Amino acid sequence: MTPAVNEGRGYPLRLLVLFAFALTLALIWLVLPLERGAAWALTIVGTLAACAMLAWRTRQLAHASAQNAQVLAALGTVISAIPDGMHTSMPLVLLTGDGLAALFDRDDTARLAWVGNGAIWLRVDEPNALPRLAAAVKQWRDGRAPDGVVLSVAPALHANADALAQKLRLVRQAMADASRLLGTRLPGYVAVYQRLAGRGPIALVTRDHVTDAPQWYGVASPTLLDGTSAFESAVRAAEGAVQETSRVRDAVARTARSAGIALIVDWTQRVVMGTLLDRQQPAAPWPLHGAGWIDCGPASGPDSPWEREVELRTKVAPAPIAASPLPWPLPQPLIESMPVQRQTAPRMAALGHALALLACAAAVAFWGTAKNNEVLLTKIDADLTRFRAIPSEHDAAKRDALASLVADRDQLDRYARTGVPLRLSFGMYHGAELIVPLNHAIASYAPPAPPPAVVTLDSMSLFDSGKAQLKAGSTRAMVGALEMIKAHAGKRILVAGHTDNVGDPASNLRLSVARAAAVRDWLVDASGLSTTQFAIQGYGDTRPIADNDTQEGRARNRRVEITLVPDAAKQAPSAQ
Structure with a gap:
């Protein structure tokens, strides 16, 4: 029997280093709540440290073997x-x-x-x-x-x-x-x-x-x-x-x-x-x-x-x-x-150290999964809180929050069908309990009522007979139209003027255009919207809505109509 200084019969330090390195990589990439850049940085540092320790141990064993041969x-x-x-x-x-x-x-x-x-x-x-x-x-x-x-x-x-x-x-x-x-x-x-x-x-x-x-x-x-x-x-x-x-x-x-x-x-x-x-x-x-x-x-x-x-x-x-x-x-x-030595064989000591490393890795894994679950639950709770806090009048923001809830619900459904990932497991996962409140919140969304197609303003309340200048105090009649326009800022606005059949048709056409322009100018100033979102049209007496033979019918035909239409550029994809 010829003894030799080698790691096979002694403490397997190199094997233990590789085991610790594998545990570290598993924790970094599968469990710990790390950004990708941080995970790569820790991987590089761990690789360099493991290689340095392996090289040092190999050199130490070779040196000891040569000296004590x-x-x-x-x-x-x-x-x-x-x-x-x-x-x-x-x-x-x-x-x-x-x-x-x-x-x-x-x-x-x-x-x-x-x-x-x-x-x-x-x-x-x-x-x-x-x-x-x-x-x-x-x-x-x-x-x-x-x-x-x-x-x-x-x-x-x-x-x-x-x-x-x-x-x-x-x-x-x-x-x-x-x-x-x-x-x-x-x-x-x-x-x-x-x-x-x-x-x-x-x-x-x-x-x-x-x-x-x-x-x-x-x-x-x-x-x-x-x-x-x-x-x-x-x-x-x-x-x-x-x-x-x-x-x-x-x-x-x-x-x-x-x-x-x-x-x-x-x-x-x-x-x-x-x-x-x-x-x-x-x-x-x-x-x-x-x-x-x-x-x-x-x-x-x-x-x-x-x-x-x-x-x-x-x-x-x-x-x-x-x-x-x-x-x-x-x-x-x-x-x-x-004195009697009470020493453990090196391989048994290495086994104990490996179990200790495994226990440490398990503790870190439990901490990491708890942190990951905390982040997941906090995000879903924040999404629910944000969705509930947005009033129904703000439909665009409401729909953005709704999309986040749907994504959260789909993610939890996928976990329920395919299994919980390792970074959320170890008995720490409680996401299944949030599927029901998510579904209730999603089902509670009700889209807003469609905007009115046309808002009709009485010309006699806005203008003097035969005139196209707004009367003093006439703006109160347009407040409702202004609120509707602000609530649907993404729509385009068509302002159309109409008259009765009294007078020359050509004069009535010019008057209807002038009155539509006056209403348009006031709405631009009051809403702060761009002029390009407005269009005007004068129809004169060509589109009556009542009989011009009666005084009541002629009063109904003297009107300014404000119509909200979708922006053509935004409608193009859905139309296609």
């Missing part, structure tokens, strides 16, 4: 004998710091990873590589981050305390960067490898045999440890373990071992933890979950920080101590109390 290939080689799936269930620990070659060079083979002691151990030679490798491990383990980071400290490998503090600060910064990159705080442990002064390892007697294997002393917890109290309990536990497990007859050796453990714990607290836990540093403090010490490590000489510490505290220069045989034991006891 060697380590991940080593992991694949090491765990090839492990059943499939165990790489996510076994604890995986990143080990950095001192003495990595002595810890990983097993079976005369240099290794980058090791499976043993109940965990997968991954070697991190450079502290700066810790964040990158932690992210690669998380991707390789289907979204499960490393279970912890162990810092190995071998005091004998450092020339002075300042150089050790500088390296500890680098590791602390790398740990903070890794936790920030992963989005979770990784548990941290410190393993100190130091040969204690004067003696070899204490022989431990079990029921079956005696073993000379070096033992770990320390403390570990699933929760964060407080430095001072944790180290005090570690010293007491270590001294007690030495007294209880040791069966050697040399009491001096036991006493020396207890004193050595107390010294190394105190030194670790002041020098190592003083740097890792100092809150004055810019990086986050080391998330301490455990610390352990073992009587194992490199050769110790008089120039190491530890030896100088012993000489300062005891006033006795310790003798040089030989290096422990390789390989050094891995700090397995430290991780036995490792």
